[in-house]
Amino acid sequence: MIEKLKYYFAQSAKAEPLAxxxxxxxxxxxxxxxxxxxxxxxxxxxxxPQFHFSFYGFEWxxxxxxxxxxxxxxxxxxxxxIALGLWYRLAISIFWLSxxxxxxxxxxTYLNHxxxxxxxxxxxxxxxxxxxxxxxxxRRPQIASKLIPRHSIDAIKALLFIVYFYAGLAKINxxxxxxxxxxxxxxxxxxxxxxxxxxxxxxxLHYTFSWGGMLYDLSIPxxxxxxxxxxxxxxxxxxxxxxxxxxxxxxxxxxIMIVSALxxxxxxxxxxxxxxxxNIFRLPSLPTHLPTSDKQQNRAFEKVQIGFITLLLISxxxxxxxxxxYPGELFWHEQGFRFSWRVMLMEKAxxxxxxxxxPQRGETFLVDNQQFLSAFQEKQMSFQPDFILExxxxxxxxxCSSENRGDLQIYAESYVALNGRSSQLYINPxxxxxxxxxxxxxxxWILPFNDTIYGL
Numbered sequence: 001m002i003e004k005l006k007y008y009f010a011q012s013a014k015a016e017p018l019a020x021x022x023x024x025x026x027x028x029x030x031x032x033x034x035x036x037x038x039x040x041x042x043x044x045x046x047x048x049p050q051f052h053f054s055f056y057g058f059e060w061x062x063x064x065x066x067x068x069x070x071x072x073x074x075x076x077x078x079x080x081x082i083a084l085g086l087w088y089r090l091a092i093s094i095f096w097l098s099x100x101x102x103x104x105x106x107x108x109t110y111l112n113h114x115x116x117x118x119x120x121x122x123x124x125x126x127x128x129x130x131x132x133x134x135x136x137x138x139r140r141p142q143i144a145s146k147l148i149p150r151h152s153i154d155a156i157k158a159l160l161f162i163v164y165f166y167a168g169l170a171k172i173n174x175x176x177x178x179x180x181x182x183x184x185x186x187x188x189x190x191x192x193x194x195x196x197x198x199x200x201x202x203x204x205l206h207y208t209f210s211w212g213g214m215l216y217d218l219s220i221p222x223x224x225x226x227x228x229x230x231x232x233x234x235x236x237x238x239x240x241x242x243x244x245x246x247x248x249x250x251x252x253x254x255x256i257m258i259v260s261a262l263x264x265x266x267x268x269x270x271x272x273x274x275x276x277x278x279n280i281f282r283l284p285s286l287p288t289h290l291p292t293s294d295k296q297q298n299r300a301f302e303k304v305q306i307g308f309i310t311l312l313l314i315s316x317x318x319x320x321x322x323x324x325x326y327p328g329e330l331f332w333h334e335q336g337f338r339f340s341w342r343v344m345l346m347e348k349a350x351x352x353x354x355x356x357x358x359p360q361r362g363e364t365f366l367v368d369n370q371q372f373l374s375a376f377q378e379k380q381m382s383f384q385p386d387f388i389l390e391x392x393x394x395x396x397x398x399x400c401s402s403e404n405r406g407d408l409q410i411y412a413e414s415y416v417a418l419n420g421r422s423s424q425l426y427i428n429p430x431x432x433x434x435x436x437x438x439x440x441x442x443x444x445w446i447l448p449f450n451d452t453i454y455g456l
Contacts, residue, residue, distance in 0.1 A: 008150070008151070009149065009151055009306060011150040012149060013147065013150040013152070014147060014148075014271075015131055015132035015145060015146055016132065016270035016273075017153050017262075017266075017270045018127060018128070018148055018263075019132045019270070019274060020133075020262065020270040020274055021129070021262070022083070022124070022130070023277070024259045024260075024262065025083070025259075025260075026079045026080060026082035026084070027083050028252065028255065028256050028259055029075075029076075029079035029095065029099070029117070030076055030083065031252065032252045032256075033079065034076060035251070036072070045106060045108070046068050046106060047065070047068060048374065049106070049373065050372060051372050051373060051391075051394055052107075052108075053106055053107040053380075053381070053391070054104075054106075054107060055104055056439060056440070061104040061105055062105060063105050063106070068105075071102060072102065075094075075095060075098035075099050078092070078094040078095035078098065079095055082095060084135050085130045085136050085137065086134070089125075089130070092121060092125055092129075096118065096122050099117060100118045103115070106377075108376060108377050108380045108387075110338060111251075111253075112341060112342075112343050113251075113252075113256065113257075115339055116163060116256075117256070119312070120156075123155060123156065123309065125308075127148075127155065127156075128145075129152075130143065131144055131148055132144065132148070133274050138284075151309070155309050155313065156263050157263060158313055159312075160221065160224075160261070161221040161225075162317060162341070165218060165221055166340065166342075167217040167341045167342070168215075169218070169456050170320075170342040170343070170345055171217060172214060172455050172456055173453055173454060173455025173456065174452075174453055174455060175331070175453050175455075176210050176214065176345065177211060177214065179420070180203070180209075180210045181346075181347070181419035181420055182344070182346055182420070183206045184203070184206040185347045185420050186248070187206055187247070200247075213240075220236060220237065223236070224264040225264065230264060230265065233261075233264075234265075237258055241253075241254035241255070248344070320339070320341060320342075322336045323335060323337065328446070328448060328449060329453055331345070331346045331348075331453055332416075332418060332449040333443060333446045334384055334385060334386070335385075335440075335442065346418060347420070348416055348417065349383065349416070350383040350414060350417060350423060351415060352369075352381060352382045352388055352412055352415075352426070352427070353367070353412070353413045353414075354391075354395060354410060354413075355367075355411045355412075355413065356395065356408050356410055357408065358406070358409075359406075359407070359409065360405070360406045367395055372398070373391075383416045383426070385427070385443050385446050386443075388412055388427060388433070389436055389438060390438060392410040392433035392436075393433075395408075396408050396410055396434045407434075409432045409434060410432060410433045411429055411430070411432065412427040412429065413427075413429055414426040414427040414429075424450055426447060427445060427446065431445040433445070
């Protein structure tokens with residue numbers, strides 16, 4: 001086994017697929033940030049709210065006022081440098097840091113594809129994507145090569161495989177397959193779409209999309225890996241993600257996944273892409289003297305790279321299973337739900353009000369959530385327990401400091417509906433949330449789900 005691994009890690013591959021991936025990644029990330037900026041979301045999501053929900057352990061990551069725009073500018077600039085392959089190691093490092101900082105500024109904006117980009121950009125830190133068709137390769141011929149370690153390309157394929165396959169496994173649940181939920185809730189609302197609007201109200205289509213989505217996610221990485229089915233698989237990727245873009249407001253994610261799937265194609269395909277780019281922009285001819293061996297790669301450094309890549313991929317295999325340490329229904333309590341490639345699996349709606357009791361003054365009053373939260377923040381807080389707890393702590397701190405009160409007791413009245421079911425009481429109204437600590441321990445103050453969802 002060890003000998004086989006040594007043989008595998010000693011193998012080389014043509015550099016074109018990774019070079020093309022670097023270019024597309026940089027362009028897509030620049031476009032995403034430009035779109036985010038142009039939509040006014042920096043102001044709306046990060047500057048206007050007076051309170052921001054944080055990830056546990058990253059409470060120190062906050063918007064920086066007007067300088068938040070600078071973080072987005074730096075992130076966009078680094079994306080351009082990545083596409084050009086200019087100062088690549090520095091550029092991808094800055095992009096990963098700035099993009100991840102943006103992602104961590106407010107948990108309200110969490111999306112699976114933001115997490116995917118953070119993980120992917122961290123992976124790219126350890127890949128030699130600058131060694132071909134890059135400004136760095138032109139400026140520093142000593143780093144240029146027509147070959148790179150084979151595992152550099154396979155690592156991206158492995159990450160995409162995990163994302164798709166785990167998304168498919170998560171869809172093997174009774175709500176998704178037997179009740180066609182949450183698609184049966186979402187799709188009828190798209191009745192006004194041209195041509196297909198009336199079909200979206202049909203029950204049979206809800207089940208077709210549910211089962212088809214599960215089979216697609218489970219099979220597409222295998223179909224992309226297998227050369228005879230690769231073209232067919234890529235056509236499915238395009239159809240699937242374009243359709244999801246039409247039906248759901250999920251931004252650039254469909255296009256990012258379409259472009260990412262190109263990594264599965266052979267080097268000859270990417271050679272044509274790079275040649276096309278070269279002709280369009282009238283770039284100088286590629287050097288003909290590039291070495292056809294990747295032996296100039298520092299082997300000690302390469303071992304470090306392999307170690308980090310291996311740890312990253314193993315973490316992505318294990319992290320999605322952490323929900324098994326928490327009793328109860330995952331979709332209900334959501335402990336271990338994020339960072340597990342569970343994409344668009346549930347529709348939750350609810351409302352949560354807070355009652356504050358001041359034992360020293362003998363006063364009890366209700367909180368107007370709109371005084372502190374944006375409409376989007378309040379919506380997300382209303383059905384996510386870690387949001388509810390963090391907000392309860394914020395309310396305690398706010399009223400203690402602003403009104404010079406002593407210790408306060410914070411109680412929540414919360415009702416939540418999951419995947420079309422009737423709403424039920426969510427948080428134990430007798431528990432003083434000010435006494436509950438944030439962390440990874442099971443949240444015993446979440447009331448049990450009154451139904452069962454069977455699945456992984």
